[in-house]
Amino acid sequence: MKYKFGTALILSSSLLLSQSSFYVNAEEKSNEQTENTSKSISFEQAQKMNPKELTNLLTDEDLKLHNKVAEHQSTELETNRNTNEAYQNVNGYIDQNNIKPSAITQDTRMNSLPKYDYKSDKFIGVVIHETANPNSTIDEEINYMYNNYESAFVHAYAGSSKIVQTASSDYLAWGAGAKANPYFYQIELAQSSTFDQFAKSVNNQAYLTAKMLDQNGLKPSLADHNEGTGTVISHNVISQYYGGTDHTDPINYFSQWGYDMDQFYSLVQKHYNQLNEASDTVTGDTHTVASGDTLYNISQRSGVSVDNIKELNDLSSNDLTVGQVLKLK
Template structure:
Protein backbone atom coordinates (compact mmCIF):
# COMPACT_ATOMS: atom_id res chain seq x y z
CA UNK A 1 0.00 0.00 0.00
CA UNK A 2 1.22 3.41 -0.95
CA UNK A 3 0.38 4.86 2.46
CA UNK A 4 2.66 2.50 4.30
CA UNK A 5 5.49 3.18 1.87
CA UNK A 6 5.18 6.89 2.49
CA UNK A 7 5.08 6.53 6.23
CA UNK A 8 8.03 4.15 6.16
CA UNK A 9 10.06 6.63 4.09
CA UNK A 10 9.29 9.37 6.55
CA UNK A 11 10.05 7.40 9.65
CA UNK A 12 13.39 6.17 8.35
CA UNK A 13 14.73 9.35 6.76
CA UNK A 14 13.54 12.08 9.09
CA UNK A 15 15.42 12.12 12.35
CA UNK A 16 14.23 14.87 14.63
CA UNK A 17 16.82 16.84 16.54
CA UNK A 18 16.09 16.80 20.23
CA UNK A 19 15.30 19.97 22.15
CA UNK A 20 15.69 18.03 25.37
CA UNK A 21 19.20 16.86 24.40
CA UNK A 22 20.04 20.48 23.48
CA UNK A 23 18.76 21.60 26.89
CA UNK A 24 20.89 18.97 28.68
CA UNK A 25 24.04 19.71 26.69
CA UNK A 26 23.80 23.51 26.49
CA UNK A 27 23.11 23.79 30.23
CA UNK A 28 25.99 21.39 30.90
CA UNK A 29 23.79 19.41 33.27
CA UNK A 30 26.10 17.49 35.56
CA UNK A 31 25.07 13.90 36.24
CA UNK A 32 24.92 12.57 39.78
CA UNK A 33 27.73 10.30 40.98
CA UNK A 34 27.09 6.58 40.59
CA UNK A 35 26.33 5.40 44.11
CA UNK A 36 26.93 1.75 44.97
CA UNK A 37 24.30 0.63 47.43
CA UNK A 38 24.49 -3.07 48.16
CA UNK A 39 21.16 -4.75 47.43
CA UNK A 40 19.63 -7.98 48.70
CA UNK A 41 19.56 -9.92 45.40
CA UNK A 42 21.39 -13.13 46.24
CA UNK A 43 21.62 -14.85 42.86
CA UNK A 44 25.24 -14.57 41.68
CA UNK A 45 25.20 -15.78 38.10
CA UNK A 46 27.65 -14.74 35.37
CA UNK A 47 26.62 -13.74 31.85
CA UNK A 48 26.73 -16.23 28.97
CA UNK A 49 30.28 -15.02 28.27
CA UNK A 50 31.19 -15.24 31.94
CA UNK A 51 31.42 -13.17 35.10
CA UNK A 52 32.40 -9.59 34.25
CA UNK A 53 31.43 -9.93 30.59
CA UNK A 54 28.13 -8.21 29.84
CA UNK A 55 27.57 -7.40 26.16
CA UNK A 56 25.71 -4.15 26.64
CA UNK A 57 22.82 -2.51 28.47
CA UNK A 58 19.03 -2.75 28.43
CA UNK A 59 17.26 0.59 28.95
CA UNK A 60 14.11 0.26 31.09
CA UNK A 61 11.55 2.67 32.46
CA UNK A 62 9.60 1.83 35.60
CA UNK A 63 6.12 2.67 34.21
CA UNK A 64 5.02 4.01 37.59
CA UNK A 65 4.65 7.68 38.52
CA UNK A 66 5.89 9.32 41.71
CA UNK A 67 8.27 6.60 42.88
CA UNK A 68 11.91 7.62 43.34
CA UNK A 69 15.01 5.54 42.68
CA UNK A 70 15.47 4.98 46.42
CA UNK A 71 11.82 3.94 46.88
CA UNK A 72 12.06 1.47 43.99
CA UNK A 73 15.33 0.13 45.36
CA UNK A 74 13.74 -0.46 48.76
CA UNK A 75 10.75 -2.19 47.18
CA UNK A 76 12.91 -4.49 45.02
CA UNK A 77 15.19 -5.31 47.93
CA UNK A 78 12.19 -6.33 50.03
CA UNK A 79 10.18 -8.17 47.39
CA UNK A 80 12.39 -9.49 44.58
CA UNK A 81 11.78 -13.18 45.38
CA UNK A 82 8.02 -12.73 44.92
CA UNK A 83 8.23 -10.10 42.17
CA UNK A 84 10.75 -12.39 40.41
CA UNK A 85 12.57 -9.38 39.06
CA UNK A 86 15.71 -7.43 39.90
CA UNK A 87 17.84 -4.88 38.06
CA UNK A 88 21.35 -3.46 38.42
CA UNK A 89 20.40 0.16 38.90
CA UNK A 90 17.61 2.68 39.43
CA UNK A 91 18.03 6.21 38.16
CA UNK A 92 15.94 9.33 38.76
CA UNK A 93 16.59 13.07 38.47
CA UNK A 94 18.72 13.13 41.66
CA UNK A 95 20.34 9.75 42.05
CA UNK A 96 22.04 6.87 40.30
CA UNK A 97 21.76 3.84 42.60
CA UNK A 98 23.74 0.78 41.54
CA UNK A 99 22.34 -2.07 43.63
CA UNK A 100 23.93 -5.23 42.19
CA UNK A 101 27.48 -5.78 40.94
CA UNK A 102 27.24 -5.46 37.14
CA UNK A 103 29.79 -8.27 36.70
CA UNK A 104 26.81 -10.57 37.44
CA UNK A 105 23.46 -10.88 35.68
CA UNK A 106 20.01 -9.92 37.01
CA UNK A 107 16.35 -10.64 36.16
CA UNK A 108 15.18 -7.69 34.08
CA UNK A 109 14.09 -8.72 30.59
CA UNK A 110 13.79 -12.46 29.95
CA UNK A 111 16.50 -15.15 30.00
CA UNK A 112 18.25 -14.24 26.73
CA UNK A 113 18.63 -10.54 27.50
CA UNK A 114 19.43 -11.26 31.16
CA UNK A 115 22.34 -13.49 30.11
CA UNK A 116 23.81 -10.68 28.00
CA UNK A 117 22.96 -7.27 29.42
CA UNK A 118 23.28 -4.91 32.34
CA UNK A 119 19.77 -3.64 33.22
CA UNK A 120 18.98 -0.09 34.29
CA UNK A 121 15.58 1.39 35.23
CA UNK A 122 14.71 5.06 34.66
CA UNK A 123 12.15 6.44 37.14
CA UNK A 124 9.27 8.69 36.05
CA UNK A 125 9.41 12.36 36.99
CA UNK A 126 7.00 15.26 36.61
CA UNK A 127 8.82 18.28 35.21
CA UNK A 128 10.79 19.06 32.07
CA UNK A 129 13.92 19.90 34.05
CA UNK A 130 13.63 16.74 36.15
CA UNK A 131 13.15 14.66 33.00
CA UNK A 132 16.28 16.21 31.47
CA UNK A 133 18.27 15.50 34.66
CA UNK A 134 17.03 11.93 34.84
CA UNK A 135 18.09 11.35 31.21
CA UNK A 136 21.49 12.86 31.94
CA UNK A 137 21.92 10.46 34.89
CA UNK A 138 20.73 7.47 32.86
CA UNK A 139 22.96 8.28 29.85
CA UNK A 140 25.94 8.78 32.16
CA UNK A 141 25.37 5.41 33.86
CA UNK A 142 25.01 3.66 30.48
CA UNK A 143 28.08 5.32 28.92
CA UNK A 144 30.14 4.58 32.05
CA UNK A 145 29.18 0.90 31.98
CA UNK A 146 30.04 0.58 28.27
CA UNK A 147 33.45 2.13 28.96
CA UNK A 148 33.98 0.01 32.11
CA UNK A 149 33.51 -3.17 30.06
CA UNK A 150 35.41 -1.95 26.99
CA UNK A 151 32.28 -2.10 24.87
CA UNK A 152 31.63 0.07 21.80
CA UNK A 153 28.49 2.23 21.77
CA UNK A 154 26.30 0.62 19.10
CA UNK A 155 22.58 1.52 19.32
CA UNK A 156 20.43 -1.57 18.87
CA UNK A 157 23.35 -3.83 19.78
CA UNK A 158 25.24 -2.74 22.87
CA UNK A 159 22.44 -0.37 23.94
CA UNK A 160 18.90 -1.69 23.51
CA UNK A 161 15.50 -0.72 24.90
CA UNK A 162 13.40 -3.28 26.76
CA UNK A 163 11.01 -2.95 23.80
CA UNK A 164 13.78 -4.07 21.45
CA UNK A 165 14.58 -7.03 23.73
CA UNK A 166 10.88 -8.02 23.78
CA UNK A 167 10.53 -7.69 20.01
CA UNK A 168 13.73 -9.63 19.32
CA UNK A 169 13.42 -12.56 21.72
CA UNK A 170 9.68 -12.57 22.59
CA UNK A 171 10.35 -13.58 26.19
CA UNK A 172 8.66 -10.49 27.64
CA UNK A 173 6.07 -8.15 26.16
CA UNK A 174 7.20 -4.90 27.81
CA UNK A 175 7.62 -1.94 25.47
CA UNK A 176 9.41 0.48 27.80
CA UNK A 177 10.74 3.13 27.62
CA UNK A 178 9.05 4.03 24.29
CA UNK A 179 5.69 5.28 25.54
CA UNK A 180 7.06 7.25 28.50
CA UNK A 181 9.66 8.91 26.27
CA UNK A 182 6.90 9.83 23.80
CA UNK A 183 4.95 11.67 26.53
CA UNK A 184 7.91 14.09 26.64
CA UNK A 185 8.24 14.22 22.83
CA UNK A 186 11.36 12.09 23.16
CA UNK A 187 12.52 8.87 21.50
CA UNK A 188 15.01 6.04 21.93
CA UNK A 189 16.92 7.35 18.88
CA UNK A 190 17.32 10.72 20.60
CA UNK A 191 18.39 9.03 23.81
CA UNK A 192 21.00 7.08 21.83
CA UNK A 193 22.33 10.41 20.52
CA UNK A 194 22.75 11.66 24.09
CA UNK A 195 24.48 8.42 25.14
CA UNK A 196 26.86 8.76 22.15
CA UNK A 197 27.76 12.33 23.13
CA UNK A 198 28.42 11.31 26.74
CA UNK A 199 30.35 8.17 25.72
CA UNK A 200 32.64 10.09 23.37
CA UNK A 201 33.21 12.94 25.83
CA UNK A 202 33.93 10.56 28.71
CA UNK A 203 36.44 8.67 26.59
CA UNK A 204 38.17 11.80 25.30
CA UNK A 205 37.94 14.20 28.24
CA UNK A 206 36.84 12.10 31.20
CA UNK A 207 33.76 14.33 31.50
CA UNK A 208 30.30 14.01 29.90
CA UNK A 209 30.32 17.71 28.99
CA UNK A 210 33.63 17.58 27.18
CA UNK A 211 36.39 20.04 27.93
CA UNK A 212 36.58 20.72 31.64
CA UNK A 213 39.13 22.94 33.37
CA UNK A 214 39.59 20.33 36.07
CA UNK A 215 40.31 17.46 33.74
CA UNK A 216 43.38 17.14 31.54
CA UNK A 217 44.48 14.53 29.08
CA UNK A 218 48.24 14.24 28.65
CA UNK A 219 50.49 12.93 25.90
CA UNK A 220 54.23 13.01 25.21
CA UNK A 221 54.83 13.10 21.43
CA UNK A 222 58.52 12.34 22.00
CA UNK A 223 58.34 9.48 24.45
CA UNK A 224 56.36 6.59 25.88
CA UNK A 225 55.36 8.41 29.08
CA UNK A 226 54.65 11.91 30.40
CA UNK A 227 57.12 13.21 33.01
CA UNK A 228 56.02 14.66 36.33
CA UNK A 229 57.79 17.33 38.33
CA UNK A 230 57.66 18.69 41.84
CA UNK A 231 57.61 22.40 42.67
CA UNK A 232 59.52 23.20 45.86
CA UNK A 233 58.82 25.99 48.33
CA UNK A 234 61.27 28.30 46.48
CA UNK A 235 59.15 27.83 43.37
CA UNK A 236 61.81 25.71 41.67
CA UNK A 237 61.15 22.70 39.48
CA UNK A 238 62.32 19.37 40.91
CA UNK A 239 62.31 16.37 38.56
CA UNK A 240 60.44 13.24 39.70
CA UNK A 241 62.22 10.08 38.57
CA UNK A 242 60.12 7.24 39.94
CA UNK A 243 56.65 8.25 38.77
CA UNK A 244 55.16 9.31 35.44
CA UNK A 245 51.84 9.45 33.60
CA UNK A 246 50.77 7.17 30.76
CA UNK A 247 50.35 8.61 27.29
CA UNK A 248 46.77 9.63 26.57
CA UNK A 249 45.78 9.25 30.21
CA UNK A 250 43.15 11.54 31.76
CA UNK A 251 43.69 13.26 35.14
CA UNK A 252 41.79 15.43 37.57
CA UNK A 253 43.65 18.66 38.27
CA UNK A 254 42.89 21.21 40.98
CA UNK A 255 45.61 23.89 40.61
CA UNK A 256 47.77 25.71 38.09
CA UNK A 257 51.12 27.37 38.71
CA UNK A 258 53.47 29.27 36.42
CA UNK A 259 57.23 28.75 36.90
CA UNK A 260 59.72 30.45 34.54
CA UNK A 261 56.94 31.13 32.06
CA UNK A 262 55.72 27.51 31.95
CA UNK A 263 52.25 26.60 33.24
CA UNK A 264 52.06 23.44 35.35
CA UNK A 265 48.90 21.54 36.29
CA UNK A 266 48.75 19.79 39.65
CA UNK A 267 47.62 16.14 39.38
CA UNK A 268 48.61 14.94 42.88
CA UNK A 269 49.59 16.71 46.10
CA UNK A 270 53.28 17.07 45.11
CA UNK A 271 53.12 16.22 41.39
CA UNK A 272 52.70 18.56 38.46
CA UNK A 273 52.65 18.18 34.69
CA UNK A 274 53.76 20.85 32.21
CA UNK A 275 51.13 22.40 29.96
CA UNK A 276 53.11 21.36 26.86
CA UNK A 277 52.01 17.76 27.49
CA UNK A 278 48.32 18.56 27.24
CA UNK A 279 46.85 16.35 24.52
Protein backbone atom coordinates in the same frame (compact mmCIF):
# COMPACT_ATOMS: atom_id res chain seq x y z
CA MET B 1 27.53 -20.60 35.41
CA LYS B 2 28.04 -20.69 39.07
CA TYR B 3 26.37 -19.33 42.13
CA LYS B 4 28.47 -17.56 44.72
CA PHE B 5 27.32 -16.67 48.17
CA GLY B 6 26.90 -12.96 48.67
CA THR B 7 28.70 -11.31 51.55
CA ALA B 8 25.72 -10.20 53.56
CA LEU B 9 26.51 -6.94 55.29
CA ILE B 10 24.62 -6.25 58.45
CA LEU B 11 23.29 -2.81 57.68
CA SER B 12 20.21 -2.49 59.78
CA SER B 13 18.08 -4.36 62.23
CA SER B 14 15.63 -5.29 59.47
CA LEU B 15 18.37 -6.95 57.45
CA LEU B 16 19.59 -8.66 60.60
CA LEU B 17 16.12 -10.12 61.09
CA SER B 18 15.94 -11.36 57.52
CA GLN B 19 19.39 -12.91 57.58
CA SER B 20 18.40 -16.43 58.53
CA SER B 21 15.78 -16.64 55.78
CA PHE B 22 18.30 -15.34 53.25
CA TYR B 23 20.71 -18.14 53.98
CA VAL B 24 17.97 -20.74 53.63
CA ASN B 25 17.14 -19.33 50.20
CA ALA B 26 20.79 -19.18 49.20
CA GLU B 27 21.18 -22.83 50.16
CA GLU B 28 18.25 -23.85 47.94
CA LYS B 29 19.67 -21.91 45.00
CA SER B 30 23.07 -23.43 45.49
CA ASN B 31 21.61 -26.93 45.23
CA GLU B 32 19.64 -25.96 42.16
CA GLN B 33 22.82 -24.66 40.56
CA THR B 34 24.81 -27.86 40.93
CA GLU B 35 22.62 -29.40 38.20
CA ASN B 36 23.36 -26.57 35.81
CA THR B 37 26.16 -27.57 33.47
CA SER B 38 25.50 -24.85 30.90
CA LYS B 39 28.73 -23.55 29.33
CA SER B 40 29.44 -19.90 28.65
CA ILE B 41 30.78 -18.43 25.41
CA SER B 42 33.51 -15.83 25.10
CA PHE B 43 32.84 -12.10 25.28
CA GLU B 44 34.42 -11.69 21.82
CA GLN B 45 32.24 -14.38 20.22
CA ALA B 46 29.07 -13.05 21.83
CA GLN B 47 29.63 -9.55 20.45
CA LYS B 48 29.52 -10.91 16.89
CA MET B 49 26.21 -12.73 17.34
CA ASN B 50 22.66 -11.59 16.60
CA PRO B 51 19.76 -12.07 19.05
CA LYS B 52 18.66 -15.36 17.47
CA GLU B 53 22.15 -16.87 17.72
CA LEU B 54 22.54 -15.65 21.30
CA THR B 55 19.18 -17.01 22.45
CA ASN B 56 19.85 -20.36 20.72
CA LEU B 57 22.86 -20.84 23.01
CA LEU B 58 20.70 -20.78 26.12
CA THR B 59 19.85 -24.14 27.66
CA ASP B 60 16.49 -25.10 29.19
CA GLU B 61 18.19 -24.69 32.56
CA ASP B 62 19.31 -21.12 31.70
CA LEU B 63 15.80 -20.26 30.53
CA LYS B 64 14.18 -21.68 33.64
CA LEU B 65 16.62 -20.09 36.07
CA HIS B 66 16.61 -16.54 34.68
CA ASN B 67 12.97 -16.24 33.63
CA LYS B 68 12.39 -12.96 35.50
CA VAL B 69 11.13 -9.60 34.26
CA ALA B 70 11.11 -6.32 36.20
CA GLU B 71 7.56 -5.36 37.11
CA HIS B 72 6.51 -2.71 34.68
CA GLN B 73 4.15 -2.61 31.77
CA SER B 74 4.21 0.89 30.45
CA THR B 75 1.34 0.72 27.97
CA GLU B 76 -1.30 0.02 30.60
CA LEU B 77 -0.17 2.31 33.38
CA GLU B 78 0.39 5.51 31.48
CA THR B 79 -2.74 6.05 29.44
CA ASN B 80 -4.08 8.67 31.83
CA ARG B 81 -1.09 10.95 31.40
CA ASN B 82 -1.08 13.95 29.14
CA THR B 83 0.65 13.01 25.90
CA ASN B 84 -0.30 16.08 23.88
CA GLU B 85 1.79 18.68 25.62
CA ALA B 86 4.54 20.11 23.42
CA TYR B 87 8.01 19.96 24.96
CA GLN B 88 11.24 21.50 23.83
CA ASN B 89 14.16 19.37 22.69
CA VAL B 90 15.45 17.39 25.68
CA ASN B 91 19.08 17.07 24.55
CA GLY B 92 19.15 20.77 23.61
CA TYR B 93 17.79 21.66 27.07
CA ILE B 94 20.54 19.56 28.71
CA ASP B 95 23.22 21.40 26.68
CA GLN B 96 21.76 24.89 27.17
CA ASN B 97 21.53 24.44 30.91
CA ASN B 98 24.88 22.69 31.13
CA ILE B 99 23.28 19.83 33.07
CA LYS B 100 25.95 17.52 34.51
CA PRO B 101 25.41 13.88 35.48
CA SER B 102 24.92 13.08 39.17
CA ALA B 103 27.56 11.10 41.05
CA ILE B 104 27.28 7.32 40.77
CA THR B 105 26.68 5.65 44.13
CA GLN B 106 26.46 1.98 45.06
CA ASP B 107 23.87 0.48 47.37
CA THR B 108 25.65 -1.95 49.71
CA ARG B 109 22.58 -4.19 49.72
CA MET B 110 23.83 -5.38 46.30
CA ASN B 111 26.05 -7.83 48.17
CA SER B 112 23.05 -9.88 49.23
CA LEU B 113 21.69 -10.46 45.68
CA PRO B 114 22.07 -13.73 43.73
CA LYS B 115 25.34 -13.88 41.79
CA TYR B 116 25.08 -15.66 38.46
CA ASP B 117 27.71 -15.25 35.73
CA TYR B 118 26.73 -13.85 32.35
CA LYS B 119 26.52 -16.40 29.54
CA SER B 120 29.09 -14.29 27.68
CA ASP B 121 31.64 -13.81 30.53
CA LYS B 122 30.86 -10.07 30.53
CA PHE B 123 27.74 -8.13 29.51
CA ILE B 124 27.53 -7.26 25.79
CA GLY B 125 25.21 -4.25 26.02
CA VAL B 126 22.87 -2.16 28.17
CA VAL B 127 19.06 -2.54 28.39
CA ILE B 128 17.13 0.71 28.83
CA HIS B 129 14.08 0.38 31.11
CA GLU B 130 11.73 2.77 32.85
CA THR B 131 9.81 1.93 36.01
CA ALA B 132 6.34 2.81 34.66
CA ASN B 133 5.38 3.96 38.13
CA PRO B 134 4.51 7.68 38.33
CA ASN B 135 3.72 7.44 42.04
CA SER B 136 6.99 6.25 43.52
CA THR B 137 10.41 7.79 44.07
CA ILE B 138 13.71 6.23 43.02
CA ASP B 139 14.39 5.27 46.67
CA GLU B 140 11.01 3.57 46.98
CA GLU B 141 11.63 1.69 43.73
CA ILE B 142 15.02 0.51 44.99
CA ASN B 143 13.65 -0.58 48.38
CA TYR B 144 10.89 -2.48 46.60
CA MET B 145 13.48 -4.17 44.39
CA TYR B 146 15.56 -5.42 47.33
CA ASN B 147 12.44 -6.65 49.13
CA ASN B 148 11.36 -8.59 46.03
CA TYR B 149 14.68 -9.52 44.42
CA GLU B 150 13.62 -13.13 43.95
CA SER B 151 11.01 -11.88 41.46
CA ALA B 152 13.24 -9.37 39.68
CA PHE B 153 16.17 -6.99 40.08
CA VAL B 154 18.23 -4.69 37.84
CA HIS B 155 21.79 -3.33 37.95
CA ALA B 156 21.03 0.36 38.43
CA TYR B 157 18.45 3.13 38.73
CA ALA B 158 18.71 6.65 37.31
CA GLY B 159 16.67 9.49 38.82
CA SER B 160 16.79 13.27 38.41
CA SER B 161 19.30 13.77 41.23
CA LYS B 162 21.06 10.44 41.64
CA ILE B 163 22.45 7.37 39.94
CA VAL B 164 22.40 4.25 42.12
CA GLN B 165 24.03 0.97 41.21
CA THR B 166 21.91 -1.73 42.83
CA ALA B 167 23.57 -4.94 41.59
CA SER B 168 27.16 -5.82 40.70
CA SER B 169 28.03 -5.40 37.01
CA ASP B 170 30.03 -8.64 37.30
CA TYR B 171 26.84 -10.72 37.44
CA LEU B 172 23.60 -10.88 35.45
CA ALA B 173 20.33 -9.31 36.65
CA TRP B 174 16.69 -10.41 36.36
CA GLY B 175 14.89 -7.61 34.54
CA ALA B 176 14.39 -8.41 30.85
CA GLY B 177 13.34 -12.05 30.64
CA ALA B 178 15.24 -15.33 30.38
CA LYS B 179 16.59 -14.72 26.89
CA ALA B 180 18.23 -11.32 27.49
CA ASN B 181 19.10 -11.46 31.21
CA PRO B 182 22.20 -13.65 30.59
CA TYR B 183 23.74 -11.00 28.29
CA PHE B 184 22.92 -7.45 29.46
CA TYR B 185 23.57 -4.74 32.03
CA GLN B 186 20.17 -3.22 32.90
CA ILE B 187 19.25 0.33 33.96
CA GLU B 188 15.83 1.53 35.16
CA LEU B 189 14.76 5.15 34.73
CA ALA B 190 12.63 6.43 37.62
CA GLN B 191 9.69 8.57 36.48
CA SER B 192 9.66 12.36 36.82
CA SER B 193 6.81 14.83 37.12
CA THR B 194 8.46 17.85 35.46
CA PHE B 195 10.32 18.36 32.18
CA ASP B 196 13.42 19.59 34.02
CA GLN B 197 13.53 16.45 36.17
CA PHE B 198 12.96 14.26 33.14
CA ALA B 199 15.90 15.88 31.32
CA LYS B 200 18.16 15.39 34.36
CA SER B 201 17.07 11.79 34.88
CA VAL B 202 17.52 10.74 31.27
CA ASN B 203 20.91 12.49 31.22
CA ASN B 204 21.89 10.35 34.22
CA GLN B 205 20.66 7.17 32.52
CA ALA B 206 22.57 8.00 29.31
CA TYR B 207 25.72 8.85 31.29
CA LEU B 208 25.67 5.56 33.20
CA THR B 209 25.03 3.69 29.93
CA ALA B 210 28.11 5.35 28.36
CA LYS B 211 30.20 4.73 31.47
CA MET B 212 29.30 1.03 31.65
CA LEU B 213 29.97 0.49 27.92
CA ASP B 214 33.33 2.24 28.25
CA GLN B 215 34.25 0.30 31.38
CA ASN B 216 33.45 -3.00 29.66
CA GLY B 217 35.36 -2.22 26.44
CA LEU B 218 32.19 -1.81 24.35
CA LYS B 219 31.46 0.95 21.82
CA PRO B 220 27.98 2.49 21.59
CA SER B 221 25.71 1.20 18.80
CA LEU B 222 21.90 1.39 18.73
CA ALA B 223 20.15 -1.99 18.52
CA ASP B 224 16.70 -0.49 18.05
CA HIS B 225 17.02 0.05 14.27
CA ASN B 226 19.34 -2.90 13.68
CA GLU B 227 17.12 -5.93 14.36
CA GLY B 228 18.19 -6.05 17.99
CA THR B 229 21.95 -6.15 17.38
CA GLY B 230 23.83 -3.39 19.20
CA THR B 231 25.09 -2.32 22.61
CA VAL B 232 22.27 0.10 23.53
CA ILE B 233 18.85 -1.59 23.46
CA SER B 234 15.38 -0.71 24.75
CA HIS B 235 13.37 -3.31 26.66
CA ASN B 236 10.88 -2.85 23.80
CA VAL B 237 13.39 -4.20 21.26
CA ILE B 238 14.41 -7.03 23.63
CA SER B 239 10.74 -8.09 23.43
CA GLN B 240 10.78 -7.93 19.62
CA TYR B 241 14.08 -9.71 18.87
CA TYR B 242 15.02 -11.75 21.94
CA GLY B 243 11.57 -12.61 23.30
CA GLY B 244 10.88 -14.02 26.74
CA THR B 245 9.17 -10.73 27.66
CA ASP B 246 6.53 -8.47 26.08
CA HIS B 247 7.25 -5.11 27.70
CA THR B 248 7.55 -2.01 25.54
CA ASP B 249 9.35 0.41 27.89
CA PRO B 250 10.73 3.03 27.73
CA ILE B 251 9.10 4.02 24.40
CA ASN B 252 5.76 5.38 25.63
CA TYR B 253 7.22 7.16 28.64
CA PHE B 254 9.94 8.78 26.49
CA SER B 255 7.34 9.93 23.96
CA GLN B 256 5.34 11.67 26.69
CA TRP B 257 8.28 14.06 27.00
CA GLY B 258 8.83 14.30 23.24
CA TYR B 259 11.78 11.92 23.48
CA ASP B 260 12.79 8.72 21.68
CA MET B 261 15.56 6.09 21.57
CA ASP B 262 17.41 7.92 18.75
CA GLN B 263 17.73 11.04 20.88
CA PHE B 264 18.66 8.95 23.90
CA TYR B 265 21.33 7.20 21.84
CA SER B 266 22.86 10.49 20.69
CA LEU B 267 23.06 11.54 24.37
CA VAL B 268 24.87 8.26 25.15
CA GLN B 269 27.33 9.00 22.33
CA LYS B 270 27.97 12.50 23.71
CA HIS B 271 28.84 11.11 27.14
CA TYR B 272 30.90 8.27 25.68
CA ASN B 273 32.97 10.74 23.65
CA GLN B 274 33.49 12.99 26.68
CA LEU B 275 34.66 10.02 28.75
CA ASN B 276 37.20 9.22 26.06
CA GLU B 277 38.50 12.77 25.58
CA ALA B 278 40.97 12.28 28.42
CA SER B 279 42.84 9.87 26.20
CA ASP B 280 46.44 11.09 26.58
CA THR B 281 49.06 8.38 26.66
CA VAL B 282 49.94 7.25 30.17
CA THR B 283 53.67 6.70 30.79
CA GLY B 284 55.77 6.16 33.91
CA ASP B 285 55.58 3.75 36.81
CA THR B 286 52.40 5.17 38.34
CA HIS B 287 49.23 6.96 37.24
CA THR B 288 47.09 9.24 39.41
CA VAL B 289 43.40 8.58 38.69
CA ALA B 290 41.63 11.61 37.18
CA SER B 291 37.90 12.27 36.80
CA GLY B 292 36.50 10.11 33.98
CA ASP B 293 39.31 7.52 34.15
CA THR B 294 38.33 3.86 34.05
CA LEU B 295 40.54 0.79 34.34
CA TYR B 296 39.77 0.07 30.71
CA ASN B 297 40.84 3.47 29.37
CA ILE B 298 43.94 3.57 31.58
CA SER B 299 44.77 0.14 30.17
CA GLN B 300 44.29 1.39 26.59
CA ARG B 301 46.43 4.47 27.25
CA SER B 302 49.25 2.71 29.13
CA GLY B 303 49.39 -0.61 27.28
CA VAL B 304 49.12 -2.45 30.62
CA SER B 305 46.21 -4.92 30.70
CA VAL B 306 43.27 -4.41 33.07
CA ASP B 307 44.14 -7.68 34.80
CA ASN B 308 47.76 -6.61 35.30
CA ILE B 309 46.74 -3.24 36.74
CA LYS B 310 44.35 -4.98 39.13
CA GLU B 311 47.02 -7.46 40.19
CA LEU B 312 49.73 -4.80 40.66
CA ASN B 313 47.39 -2.77 42.84
CA ASP B 314 45.57 -5.56 44.64
CA LEU B 315 42.20 -4.39 43.27
CA SER B 316 39.23 -6.71 43.71
CA SER B 317 36.78 -4.59 41.70
CA ASN B 318 36.91 -2.15 38.77
CA ASP B 319 36.08 0.86 40.94
CA LEU B 320 38.57 3.73 41.02
CA THR B 321 38.71 6.86 43.16
CA VAL B 322 39.89 10.23 41.84
CA GLY B 323 43.38 10.88 43.24
CA GLN B 324 44.14 7.18 43.75
CA VAL B 325 47.72 6.34 42.67
CA LEU B 326 47.97 3.18 40.56
CA LYS B 327 51.17 1.21 40.05
CA LEU B 328 51.69 0.35 36.38
CA LYS B 329 54.95 -1.60 36.74
